[in-house]
Amino acid sequence: MPATLPDGDPVPADGALPESALDGLGARPFACYVHVPFCVTRCGYCDFNTYTAAELGPGASRDSYADAAIAELRLARRVLGQTDLPVRTVFFGGGTPTLLPPGELGRILAAIDAEFGLAPGAEVTTEANPESVDEGYLEQLRAAGFTRISYGMQSARPHVLAALDRVHTPGRIPQVVRWARKAGFEQVNLDLIYGTPGESAADWRASLLAALETEPDHISAYALIVEEGTRLAARVRRGELAAPDDDAMADRYLMAEELLSAHGLHWYEISNWARGPHAACRHNLLYWTGADWWGIGPGAHSHVGGTRWWNVKHPAAYAARLAGGRSPAHAREVLTAAERRLERIMLELRLAEGCPAELLEDAAVRRAIADGLVEEEPYFGRGRAVLTLRGRLLADAVVRDLT
Template identity: 80%
Template sequence: MPSTLPDGEPVPADGALPGRALDGLGTRPFAFYVHVPFCVTRCGYCDFNTYTATELGPGASRDSYADTAVQEVRMARRVLGDAVLPVETVFVGGGTPTLLPAEDLGRVLDAIDAEFGLAPGAEVTTEANPESVDERYVSRLREVGFTRISYGMQSAREHVLAVLERAHTPGRVPQVVDWTRRAGFEHINLDLIYGTPGETDDDWRASMEAALSAEPDHVSAYALIVEEGTRLAAQVRRGELTPPDDDAMADRYLIADELLTAHGLHWYEISNWAAAPGTACRHNLLYWTGADWWGVGPGAHSHVGGTRWWNVKHPAAYAARLAERTSPAHAREILDDDDRRVERIMLELRLAQGCPTGLLDDKAARKAIDDGLLEPAPYEQGRAVLTLRGRLLADAVVRDLV
């Protein structure tokens, strides 16, 4: 089942933010994340806040979800007041957003535009499972205003997909990418996972090559994490599956970086490669660079001016609060200056542009350079940038630098 929400301080019933959070509102980029918490089945490795039809219970449904999400968009406008906040990016994630009719997703997008206004050239992304769309559906997504689709490919090997409990067949991805391109989408991402029990280097290489043959302009490659409470974790605990091996994970990452770079996609964040600067995921870049965003939906997280909050998890509880014109937020935290410094290091160091050296302990940073974890030349120019080896050990590098 999905992980529990963190503790935090209470949120006012009307969702009001501290005055400090509103200082400078409108001078920072602003975005929306919309969480769609529905799936047909739960994949064995998944720890996201998602619900199948049998798990929903009374008080929530797919049919009414768009209306509920629109209510939160309107609440966001009330909370944020009259500040001019053109929305630079919208990202619809899940779950499986494309289980909702494209028209429902379009209505949520229209509400965001009506309340805040979409910035010229706004990036509007939805995630999709390859098996959840057909050619007509993809065309409708383009018609209602989406500019980018991210497909959960995960692997091109049937036995790897079976371990992950993914429903699509390997041949489905090239087909949906072709439909997507025909519908007029210029920006397509493929998500892959490496380190699945039973996967070999050859399996991973084949998956990468299959992804690249579809000619996406963006690829995300993530190491499998065995999350407690998932079916995968139970299988590993019982000895039915072998847990991912750190050395094998590193090898898979190197394979990915080699193949993607050779194909003209370059890393701009540890787990993300893009064909050109203009094809990087602008929404995720806003997360990594400390922008403001409002998260709509059960369990969605938001951040405005150093205040972070997260919504109640269950769709029924979420809908009930909004029906009462009460904030759906479960709790929040207000970051102090040191919290924000540490967070900047954690997030910005993941980027190819790195983070400002002034955030770091200079002695620790120079040791990281000596150890081959940070690039020396950018450091002397004021930026701390990970080497390839540093990317493999990023979590440990961050711990030493903060």
Template identity: 75%
Template sequence: MPSTLPDGDPVPPSGELPASALDGLGGRPFGFYVHVPFCATRCGYCDFNTYTASELGPGASHADYAATAVEEVRRARAVLGTAGLPVETVFFGGGTPTLLPARDLVRILRAIDEEFGLAPGAEVTTEANPESVDPGYLAELRRGGFTRMSFGMQSARAHVLKVLDRHHTPGRAAQAVREAREAGFEHVNLDLIYSTPGESDDDWRASLAAAVEAGPDHVSAYSLIVEDGTRLAARIRRGELPMPDDDVAADRYLIAESMLTGAGFHWYEVSNWAASEAGRCRHNLLYWTGGDWWGVGPGAHSHVGGTRWWNVKHPAAYAQRLAAGVSPAHAREVLTDEDRAVERIMLELRLSDGFPLAELDRPVVVARALADGLLETGPFKRGRAVLTLRGRLLADALVRDLVG
């Protein structure tokens, strides 16, 4: 969740949505994202809307956050009316959600269940820094209805973690996976970052090997992005660290694909691999396939029926608006049919299921992509255009050509 909010149209104080957004409500998958904007320390590469204790200032606190988030859940119910909206996925992200007591996360989840009802077999995930949980904490989350853990491992090498300003020991993520399994979590993800300055191919291979050995059923691997305004960007600008190289990043992706596939994982989105279909992150699939979701928390983004809105950034401003009985939304936009068609291509083409070939209306671009080995079709693809391995490396450029 970027820390800079875009401009947009005003949102009514009530948060009322346009009629077009409510049309078909309940006929699309529905989920909740809950943003917890707190961190113990700020990672040097992070551009998310998060706050350490020294940055938080007056008017907001860890202790009051769950009650404030619950108030937005109740407001969501009022805005969305009485339509049946069983919640298929809930994702707690941040920040570090597990800086809050487990009972606070469970309290927010219960409010969602009370107001909307969790669908049978709903997926409920929280992100966690490996150092922020212990066996007792994980057991309390599992008893409270959480079904999936996502740990920020990033690297198995201490010198790489140091460049990223990550404050956990290299072996702690693997231990956290074991503790989550022992607490009853069937689904566990590890997040990895590659192309950190100073990381070698061998460092990356060691991180992948350590992740696989830890025993998750899902691995996410992202190329490091240098965001303006971060400590990492400042260090690169001063010449203390080299800028990540695109060719190196491509090589690291190929290493990830080879090692993860060899370990029994299968890609289902460009940056995500799962050991089985059940291990896929259903919440992210909801985003990628055009579902509806309500984002709770400061800076959180929501999408319902082609209307997208985003909340005010600072936790104090967010709390003040809810206390005053008004929407915490900062601004919104109503997507045109063309906007939605473009976004559908941008998101769905990144999935291993691909995109319907007949719906790609740029035949010259498609023919060139097929000839260049970026896309594949055929009887086993069920009439869909699917990225090849080379296509995954060039997915962003290909999508720009397809929607340009």
């Protein structure tokens, strides 16, 4: 969730959506995202909408956050009316959601269930920093209904973690994974970052192997992006750290594909590998396949029926709007048919399942096949464009060429 909000059209004070957004509501899958914007410290590479205790200022606190989130959930129910909308997935992201007591996270989840109803077998995920949970905390989360946990591991090398301003110790990961298993979590994900300044190929291999030793159900591996306005960007600009190298990034990705697939985790989205279809993150799949979701919290983004909106950033402004009976939405946009088609291609082409052929120009796909960027058999056999391994390395360029 980027810290800078885009411009857009005004949102009514009551949050009402255009009729076009409500057309077909309930026929599409529905999900909830909950943004918890609190962190102990700010990581040098992060540009997400997060706040340390010193940055919050008056009018906002961790203690009152759950009440504000629940107020937005009630507003969401009013806006969406009485259409049956069982929530298939819930994702608590941040920030560090697990800085809130487990009972507060559980209260928000219970409110989602009360307002909309959780679908049978709903996937309920929270992100967590390894240092922010202990065995008892995880047991309480599981008892509250959380089924999946995603740990921000990032690296197994202390000097790489230091470059990222991460505060946990590498040895903490095996411990918190064991605790999650013992507590009964159905799935455990580990997030990794590659391309950090000072990270060698050997460092990246060690991180992958350390993650695999814990036998996770899922691994997300993301290329480091140096975002403007972050401490990392300032250090790169001053020459303290080298900028990520594109060739090295490609090599890291190929290493990840080789090691993860050899250990039974297979890609289903460019940056995500799972131990079988059952272990794929269903919440993210809903994002990538055009579902509806309501984003709760400061800076959270939502999407319903081609209308997208985003909340005010600061927790104090967010809480004040809700306390005054107003929508916390900052602005919105209604996507045109052409924009929705383009977005669908951009997202679905990242998936191992690929993108339907009818969305694409046949001549462009044939060129991509000839260049070794798109698989031949799925396109001609199943009518879907699926990226090759080389195509995954050049995904942004392939998308531009195909659209």
